[in-house]
Amino acid sequence: MVLPRRTASGSAPTKIRGARRWSRPWILARVLVYPLCLPCLSLAAEPPATQPVATAPASAPSSVVDVAAEIVKVVGQSDSPTRRAAAINVLRSTTGDGAKALVTVFTTENNEAAKLAVCEAIAEVKAQAPDFIPHLEQLLHHPDAALQKAAAAALAGYADPEVREKLDAYRREQERRLLVESVQRLMDTLYDATRGEPERTDLLQTWLKSDLPMMRTKALEIIHEALRRGGTKPSAAVLDHIRTLDNDPSPTVRQALVAFLRDQGLLDDAPRIREMLSREPAESVREEIYKALGKLIDADSIPLCMAGLGDPSEQVAAAAADALGHLCEKGTGKPPEKLADVVRSLLQRVEQPVTTLRLRTDLVEAMADIAAPAFGSVLVRYAGPDEPESSVRQAAIRGLGRIGNADHLPVALDRLAQDNNAGVREVSAEAIGRLGAQPAHLQALLSRLDPKLEPAAAVQNQAWRAYQLVFQRLSDAEQEAALAVWMDSDLKTLGRKIELLTGLEAQVSVRHPGGDRLMALREQLGDACLAAGQTDEATAAWSRALGLAPADDVPTQTRLAGKLVSAYLKNGSPDKAITQAATAKLPEVRAAGAALLLQFVQDLGATDAEAAAGFLDRLLAAVPDGFGPDWAAKFKAARPAPPPHTQSAPAAANTQPAEG
Structure with missing residues (x-):
């Protein structure tokens, strides 16, 4: 929607012939009045459910058709008209198996074209088979709008009053949703067209005070979006009014309020949000509250979040677990006083029935964040191959690495070698980098550096980072042995060797400055740089090595100086x-x-x-x-010797005969 604007001089812009001028008052009137039409629109959209419904006259039975052949057309690679015609033939078949055959189409996955054809056929013949009803009702919520519309048209042909009542309720909800979206689009347009900050503030306050929840919600969303995108905070007057919405009758408004307060990040709002939790009946709002408490990082919220683990809704309990992970995360400061109680609460909850993947994942993620040693045995269980969900295995292995107990290394080594999920292998490499300290651990990581064995680049990169960490923990002899077997097969492996030697040089120069080992490392670094075509870096490394060579060590001095000259x-x-x-x-x-x-x-x-x-x-x-x-x-x-033509001119002149 394009709104007319005034020019810098204050005059109105030239009016385009045939264009309609929509003034700000007109838009405001539409925004404020249009929602009031909702009840009328809902009533006028469909006839009352009690109104008698005309049924289609029964069509003359067709001849017996080959149902199997027609089904193949429906689910195969046919075009849309062929699919629809085949489905109609099946429904009109006199064999009596048409409906049963077509019901199976709805149970298949990723064949929306076939489902659409069946819906259109049901609407065409006004089939009354009850087996279709649950599938058609499920399609009303399909993400494909065409399938939604076709399913609604198919259900409209049923004479069953219960079916029609559900369809009427669905259509009323759809109309309400479309109306809300339309009003909120108009609100966006009006807000964008309002340029002055005082005028925008007045507009937001008007909407925040509206009797319509959709307008209060949209006002909060506009304010929240400005905060997220540009860090623009509302005025003090608007913020004061926003905080009064903590007891709003609409759960949608309360949820939007909590999301805004969460991202605003003011610790002063934490008590207000905790107070909301004590009286909040809506699951969606309780879930949002726990998310906010986890982000605000207020230790006073820990008891409430522990209690939230027992919420009847597993979605809410999952949000409470996630909040505890943030509130008690290892390495983010002094451990909270109630850490032992948090650990005990999580261990108790994880042993109780868990029916949703969301809760199982968030419980394990919270344990991984907190990384208490008491979680070790539980995380080992969830990290193994018996856990079907890769996200859970991934979180469990991450937690084992953060706990820091080398006894858990076999789990990480096994998952690095055997797990079919790249994300799990990546965190396994990270855990080995935290826990490993032996040459055997280097070999396990080395196998993940080969693209022929490890196709995922993220796993290769993490394995290399872990290799460097483990390498630094080895003894001098173990490090030299690892370098001796390094294969310089290509520029990438050479680059990794250079990176390894560079880090080792920095490490040894601090521990053993001026020693023979540091000199040898610098010479190896120069050799690797030269092989990689990095001549300047090579000569710099050899120069540093030559500076450490004993003054009377002729072989070493000769070798290093010779490399530099060459x-x-x-x-x-x-x-x-x-x-x-x-x-x-x-x-x-x-x-x-x-x-x-x-x-x-x-x-x-x-x-x-x-x-x-x-x-x-x-x-x-x-x-x-x-x-x-x-x-x-x-x-x-x-x-x-200079070529003959470059001899001096006087010498050439002496070879000429004398004049006369």
């Missing part, structure tokens, strides 16, 4: 290579560097004499003695 030459940094070789303190290391430079210039001269000569010029400029007489002679011999 890497600089390959990376197009000849000046760094020359400087690295020339600044070596040990003669043996200096000679080894000179040998690498000589080999480089010889290889370069074979393909690019000019570049080789330029390199030698830079070398002699940086090292005037040429690394000593012997090496200077070798470098001189390695200089390529």
Whole structure:
């Protein structure tokens, strides 16, 4: 709906020919008056249930048809007209089995087209078979609007007064729902068209004071949406009025109020919400209250939430369990004084009958959040293969990891290897990362890094994070053994090795700074970086390693300096290579560097004499003695001879005959 607006100068916009101007008062009148028509519309929509219903004349019985063949057309890949015609033929069959055959269509899953055809056929022939009624009534609440409409049309043909009464009630509820949606859309339009903040505040207060629950609810939703999207809080006057709705006669309004107070997050509202709970009859509102108490994190709410575990509604009890998980979550601060009572209450409730997945899941989730050692045996039971729901297994294993008892490791290892749900395997890897401390645990995680064995990327990533955590807990010898068998098969595994060595370098540099192990780690890190094509990172790691090498350790100094010189030459940094070789303190290391430079210039001269000569010029400029007489002679011999056309002009002139 597009509303006319005034221009910046205050003049009205140009009116479009044929367009209807809807003023703000007109919209407000519609919003306020239109809902009053609800009773009239409901009465006029359908004839009274007591009005005699005309039944369709019985059609002439058709010839006997092949019911099985027609059913195949209904449930097969036929087009809509063929499906409908086949269903009509079955219903008009004289065999008497038509209705029974078509009832089975309603019991199948994911075949809405066939169900639609049967509904249309029932409406067409005005079938009266009672077997269809429960299925048609169930379809009235199907998410597909076309199926809803077809089911209602089919039920409309029944002469049974009870069926028609239920259909009338359904239609009245549908009309009411559509009317509420229409009014609330108009309210949205009017609110958006109102630009001034004082005017918007007046509008909201008018709606909050309305006699119609739909308008009070919508006003709360508008305020709540502004808070969620942009953090816009209502004015003090509006907020004061909102808080007076805690005793509103409509449960929908009370539920919307609690949701708003929950997300507003003011701890001062917690006592008000607890007071509402003491007198709240509606399950939906009690459930919302427990959600709010869990989010507001007020320790005074713990006794009420423990009592909520015994609520007759398992949906409400589930919300109470979830709230306890938030209120007593491990690691979020000082444990509450009533933690022991909470643990006891949850253990007692989980041993009582639980009929819904929601309650079972939220009880286990609460135990996982609180992570009390007393929950261990219960979580082991719910984590195993006998638990059919993956969400419950996932929560239980997460809790075992948070409890921190290594005795629970076998459960996590088994689920990582055997569970068919990726989410369960992911939390199993996380639990191993928390609890594992042995090389065998590394091997279990290593198998999940292979895409051929583990297709889920999330599991691979979590297994790698867990691997790093377990690796840090191993002894030095165990860490070196794990690195020795690491397979550098591709860039991804190389990258993981680099990440592992980088973390280990940081760890060892704190525990054993300046030791041989740190030097060896840095050399390994440089080797891995070079293999991955990260030359700059490789030379940086080797430089750090060389700084730790003993001054008289000729083999180590020679090896590390040689790696640096070679890497600089390959990376197009000849000046760094020359400087690295020339600044070596040990003669043996200096000679080894000179040998690498000589080999480089010889290889370069074979393909690019000019570049080789330029390199030698830079070398002699940086090292005037040429690394000593012997090496200077070798470098001189390695200089390529200039091509003939580059000889000097005077020399060429001397070859010319004298004039005259």
